[in-house]
Amino acid sequence: MPEDAKWYVVHTYSGYENKVASNLEKTVENRQLHDLIQEVRVPTETVTEVKDNKRRDVERKIFPGYVLVKMILTDESWYVVRNIRGCTGFVGPSSKPIPLTDEEVAKLGVEQKKVEVSYGVGDSVHIIDGPLEGFVGIVEEIDADKNRIRVTVSMFGRETPVELELDQAEAVE
Incomplete structure (x- = not known):
């Protein structure tokens, strides 16, 4: 039995996503299946709508019906998920569900990976990846939630702000 859990996509009746998720959690x-079924999510995003000159934040499903x-994945966990009311099945061939790849999970933003950084605002960093690889810059801003940093790099005698991911820079020793 594999010991690490993977993400699977479950197809539901349209509009039943939250009901299926809550029934599955119950x-x-x-x-007592916490060790087999660890997490259930309905991917949503918050969108600002303007209606009748009023702004409202509305939560929308990114993938309606999923x-x-x-x-x-075991016979027991497959059976439990498959027999939840409103669930029509797993995405994949009928007999064997296919897990999402690590790249797909990262693109969906389902799991947030925390990157520990050894630098702070005002520190000099060496850019180790991307088009400016090899340049040295000064950290202006760190946004850990979005996994981004803003670095000022001196190019051609000018200070140029550049946005990078946290793991594209390392502290200068």
Whole structure:
């Protein structure tokens, strides 16, 4: 039995995503299946709508009709998920669900990976990846939530602000 859980996509009736997710969470709680089915998510995004000159923040489903489930695939976990009311099945061939790849999980933003950095605002960093590889700059801003930093690099006698990912720079020794 594989010991690490993977993300699977479950197809539901349209509009039943939250109901399927809550029913699945209740079933996991009742049957004590926390070790098999670890997490259930309905991917949503917050959008600002302007209607009648009023702004409202509305939460919309990114993938209507789908729920993401992080689980270890066994006969029992497959059966539990498959038999939730409103669930029509897993995405993949009918007999065997296909897990999402690490790249797909990263693009969906389902799991946030924390990157520990050894530099702070005002420190000099060496750019180790991307088009400015090899340049040295000064950190102006760190946004850990978005996994981004703003670095000022001196190019052709001018100070140029550049946005990088946290792992594209390392502290200058």
